Amino acid sequence: MPVELVKLPDVGEGVAEAEIVEWHVAVGETVREDQILAAVMTDKATVEIPSPRAGVVVELGGELGARLAVGSPLAGIRFGANGDVASEKDVDRPDGRALASDVPVDPQAGSPVQTEQPYDRRPNDGHPANAHRNGVAGVEVKLAPVRPIASPAIRARAREAGIDLRLVSGSGAAGRITHDDLAGYLQNRSNASAGPRIAQRNDAVEQIKVVGLRRRIAERMAETTRRVAHFSYVEEVDVTSLDELRKQLNTKFVEGRPKLTLLPFVVAALVHAVRDFPQVNATYDDDQEVVSRHGAVHAGIATQTPSGLMVPVLFHAEALDLWACAAEIKRLADAARQGTARREELNGSTITVTSLGDLGGIATTPVINRPELAIVGVNRMMIRPMWRDDQFVPRMMMNLSSSFDHRIIDGYEAAQFIRRMKELLEAPALLLVRN
The missing domain is CATH 2.40.50.100 (RNA polymerase II/Efflux pump adaptor protein, barrel-sandwich hybrid domain)
Structure with a gap:
């Protein structure tokens, strides 16, 4: 043949x-x-x-x-x-x-x-040489010799959960394993495994080859930190008024409008601030030694996906209001996580915004998305006692963590830029003014 x-x-x-x-x-x-x-x-x-x-x-x-x-x-x-x-x-x-x-x-x-015997997917006879324990107490299942059909995102989820996909029954075409199949298996395993367990030593070592998106991220991060002269700057911001305004807008404008999170306000403050500091909204070709300042604000939105960090681009953020910005951020994040983002949506940013959401911590030192010159990171909001008018008062506070390319951006310029963002976020009504 x-x-x-x-x-x-x-x-x-x-x-x-x-x-x-x-x-x-x-x-x-x-x-x-x-x-x-x-x-x-x-x-x-x-x-x-x-x-x-x-x-x-x-x-x-x-x-x-x-x-x-x-x-x-x-x-x-x-x-x-x-x-x-x-x-x-x-x-x-x-x-x-x-x-x-x-x-x-x-x-x-x-x-x-x-072969002497046909393959049988029923539970085996208990012989340890022919069985694989799937993590459910007292249940052993014989593994299929075939590689299961599943997307890279599902395989990544399975690796993180320590699941052998050969134990998961696929309901898709040709037995393809779906996200629902994996979620159901995890739920069943969790239910069956409930109850006290005796801790045992685990000397297992799992070696995972770095390929695909994770390798691209590793190469890009290494190249960026090698070539860019990073310096970071952290500023404390009182977002009490902003949080109150956000809640009021979400209550007043419910029908037909997306829910506003903190991120659209941060992008709006970014758009206003780069008007005064255009050198921050720029890219640097260090091979040609040319800085390109951009009139358009193409904001990269750093997004964590099952496969790794991706940065879909919010194009022309300067032309979007808060609700249009919120809707587009959600669409881009969903597309990145589902693996449906188009190639053109993952390139062309001029400045990046990153946020760890509720895991934001007190401060971070974000890595610049080369060839950009700046990245602004949002940290967790929390109520802190602040001294005002001879007394401590509770205020909603948040830190902005930013990094800049010191080859092009001086520390004084970076501090002025972040201070301008701070002023806008502390007086959020200014963000609603179109000028």
Whole structure:
């Protein structure tokens, strides 16, 4: 039977190479037409590559993390005379016995190796050599030899929770595991595991290869800290009036408008402040030694996703009111977390805002999103006793943590810029004035 090489396709927009971030198949596995073979990433966009026909996988083009040029072999698949070696009855057996893709393939003969017993997904006979304990007391389940079908985001969630996806039943097409499937498994495991436990030593060491978005983040952070002369500045802000105004606006304008959080007010203060300090809303090409000051405020919104930190861009923040800003921030954050953000939504920011929400801490030292010159971080709001009019009064306080590129921005300029943001946030009515 002939072997056909499935090559890495041109994923568009002039991309020359892509990184393998997920294998959905293994050598010896039978695949159906259009079944996903692998997920590849380029410039933070993940693309799934399907099989052109049904066949048996005989070769993989590289390990996780390997970078392949467009047109390079991604996988080798052996096809039958009719281009189909897996019938529907082999693909989904109702009795739980071996799938066609579960049967190992003799690489010399190109045909399935006969085994003594068919694979059975029922609980095993308790023999420890053939079982895997799934974390539920007293329950052991035999693991399928096939790699389960799931998206990179689901695999990331499973790794964080210490879950072997082969234990999770998928309800999607071709047994694909969905977020609901994983959530249900975690809930069932939590219920079954409830009750007192005796702590035991755990000497396990898990080695995780840094690939995909996490590798991109690592490379970008290392390059940024190597080339940029960071310095950080922290300022205390009284946001009592702002928080009261935010609550009033959310109460008054309910129908047809998104809920206002703190972030739209911070972006509005940023927009007003860069009018007085345009040198902060700029990018620096240190290879050409050219600073570009931008009239438009394209605010990067640092967003934590299951795969890692992403920075979708709020374009032309200077043209948005508070509610339009809130709606767009929510849309961008949701798209980033769901992996649906478009390539153009992840590039082109001129200054970045970052927030850890309720985990904001007292102060942070955010890393600049190169080639930008500044990043402003929002820390947790909390009530503190403040001295006013010869007495202590409770006030809602928050710190702004910011970092600047000291090659271009002087400390005095940075302090003036943050002081201007402080003035605006402490007198939030000014943010509603369009000028």
